[in-house]
Amino acid sequence: MAEFVPGQTALVVHVPEAEAVVSAWRRRFDSSAALGVPAHVTVLYPFLDADRVDAEVVAALGEVFAAHDAFEARFSTCGRFPDVIYLAPDPDGPFRELTEAVAARWPEAPPYGGRFEDVMPHLTVAEGVAPDVQDMIEADLAGRLPVITRVRAVALETYDGALWKETASFPLG
Template identity: 85%
Template sequence: MAEFAPGQTALVIHVPEAESVVGAWRRRFDSSAAHGVPAHVTVLYPFLDADRVDAGVVAALGELFAARAAFDARFPACGRFPDVIYLTPDPDAPFRELTEAVAARWPEAPPYGGQFEVILPHLTVADGVPPDIQDMIEAELSGRLPVVTRVRAVALETFDGALWKETASFPLGCPEV
């Protein structure tokens, strides 16, 4: 289970359409859900500490995301990391491109603190669970997928010491005509 520090921020894409499918599992097995984060795909975590997110950063984020078009995504299947089961987005390239754009603009905030070389967009269903629990979750989810969503915005979430709260939302630019 992840430990969060007050003042941490994250950029995430909320996927409300997934709540009815994965919400019960997330409440049991996802530490971010226990701290108020809805079903989501992380764009960048950790982002800048809250005391560094000033009006200039907010404006730059707004411009960066406005320059990218809204897009449709499906979550047709489960994937796994050690001790983690997640939904895989299709396509995953638009999510990865958002992460790469933010990381390029703020190189001092690499995705996941630079722990992983490859950016693998995902919607976490459960973390810290053994393979038998992952098998059970995947079997239950298999008949309920795909989840389909329209990605229209990126949220800035800030941890206040107890809960993650949305502190800003940045619309993606106009969809393709």
């Protein structure tokens, strides 16, 4: 489970269409769900600390995201990282492009702190779970997919020490 710090920010794409499919699993096995984060695909986490997100940064984020067209994504299959099961978006290219654009504009905020060479877009369903639990979750989800969403905006979420809250939203072009 992730350890969040007050003042951390994240840029995410909300996927409300996935809530009915994944919310029960996320409530049990995704630490961000208990802290107010809806089903989502992360664009960049951690982003700048909240005290650095001023009007200039907000305006720049608006410009970065407006340069990208809205797009449709399907979540038809599950994928796995060690101890994590997720829904894989198809296509994943537009999510990667959003991440790359933000990381290029703010190189001091690499995705996941630079821990991973390849950042794979995904919608986390459960974290910290053994393979047998992942198997059970995947079997449950199989008959309820695909989830289809139209990505029109990226949200800025800020952690206040108790909950993550949407503090801004940036429409895609």
